[in-house]
Amino acid sequence: MRKLLLTTIICFTSLGFLFSQGLSNPPCIPLPNNSTEGYYFPFYDSLPCIEKGLPFSSSIQISMPSVFNSGILLDSLVIDSIKGFPAGITYAQYPSSGVYYGDSSGCIAVIGTTLADTGSYELTFYGYAVITTQSSGTQIFSINQLAQIQDAPTPVYFLNLINPGDSCFPPPVIYSVTGLSNLIQASQLSVYPNPGNGTFNIELSVNKEISGEIIVSDVTGRRVYNQPFSSSGLFQTGINLANCSRGLYLLQLKTSAGLVSKTISMQ
Numbered sequence: 001m002r003k004l005l006l007t008t009i010i011c012f013t014s015l016g017f018l019f020s021q022g023l024s025n026p027p028c029i030p031l032p033n034n035s036t037e038g039y040y041f042p043f044y045d046s047l048p049c050i051e052k053g054l055p056f057s058s059s060i061q062i063s064m065p066s067v068f069n070s071g072i073l074l075d076s077l078v079i080d081s082i083k084g085f086p087a088g089i090t091y092a093q094y095p096s097s098g099v100y101y102g103d104s105s106g107c108i109a110v111i112g113t114t115l116a117d118t119g120s121y122e123l124t125f126y127g128y129a130v131i132t133t134q135s136s137g138t139q140i141f142s143i144n145q146l147a148q149i150q151d152a153p154t155p156v157y158f159l160n161l162i163n164p165g166d167s168c169f170p171p172p173v174i175y176s177v178t179g180l181s182n183l184i185q186a187s188q189l190s191v192y193p194n195p196g197n198g199t200f201n202i203e204l205s206v207n208k209e210i211s212g213e214i215i216v217s218d219v220t221g222r223r224v225y226n227q228p229f230s231s232s233g234l235f236q237t238g239i240n241l242a243n244c245s246r247g248l249y250l251l252q253l254k255t256s257a258g259l260v261s262k263t264i265s266m267q
Contacts, residue, residue: 027092027109028059039063039153047110049160049168052118056089057111060157066102069151069263074102075130075138077146077153084123086161088114098127114161121159129153135195135265136247148217148250149263188260191251195265198242204235204253204260212255216241216264224249241266 031041041061050056067073079098082091089112100106129146132138147154162168190203202214211230216239217223224244229235241249244266252261 027096027111028094028107030094030105030107031061031063033063033103033105039065040155040157047157047159049162050086050089050114051162051164051166053113053115054164055111055113057109059110060108060155062100062106062108062155064100064102064104064106064153068153069149071133072149072152072263073132074153075132076101077129077143078127079108079125079143079155080127082108082123082125084121085110085112085159086114086116086121088112088116089159110159116161118161118163121161123155123157123159125155133248133265135267139248145250148252148261149248150261189253189262191262191264194262195267196241197267198244199238199240200251200264201238202236202251202253204231206231206233206235208232210255212253214239215252215254217250217252218244218247229253 039062041063047060048056048058064077065074077100079093079100085091089110091111092109094107094109125143127143129141129143129152130138131141131146141149143154146152147156160168188205190201192201194200209230209232211228214225214227214229214237215223216225225239225241227237227239229237239251246266249264249266250261251264
């Protein structure tokens with residue numbers, strides 16, 4: 001009887017700890033969809049640092065768009081899991097299903113206490129998005145593939161773990177896939193016609209000599225086209241994807257000065 005009573009007390013104590021840590025339903029309160037700037041708030045570089053051995057509690061607000069990248073419709077983003085937390089730190093989503101529909105809001109509670117090594121911990125988000133374009137219809141992209149589309153609502157976060165009393169150091173620099181360097185920005189790359197029926201014209205305006213590779217990949221990440229290039233000013237070329245099926249493709253220009261990408265659509 002005493003063992004049963006002790007077990008019951010331990011169970012309720014554990015449940016009380018979980019509720020006190022914010023894992024009750026809802027684990028966090030989502031803000032209205034129009035109350036944040038951008039898709040995720042605070043920004044990746046604004047999360048508070050975790051102090052080693054001390055309780056931590058924070059949240060990420062999510063504000064999903066219904067349209068992004070000038071006409072791509074977002075039906076939903078599904079976050080199946082998040083990996084990379086230091087031991088002792090966990091998370092809970094609201095809604096608990098992890099499904100964030102276009103033009104809706106949600107949040108992720110990050111809580112716990114950790115004795116892990118200090119440093120920066122990159123979080124990896126696993127899941128997929130359901131998106132629709134006029135030319136390609138409805139398609140499913142993994143979160144990793146979604147990150148390749150300019151202006152897509154892709155979550156990117158680091159957690160910084162410090163010793164108690166230390167200053168909260170800045171997180172590592174994160175570069176967007178649409179411009180890994182200030183030498184090349186997405187606005188410097190033009191692709192037309194887009195959507196197209198096979199032949200696409202590419203223009204890249206740069207202020208120094210660069211060389212690299214043009215790569216086109218389908219939604220699975222498979223390369224369907226590649227071509228080396230070099231330029232010292234306005235670079236112009238054409239590519240032919242007439243043998244490719246209808247759908248969305250990622251065009252990337254990888255150079256020593258950075259990487260710039262555009263989403264192109266085959267009709």
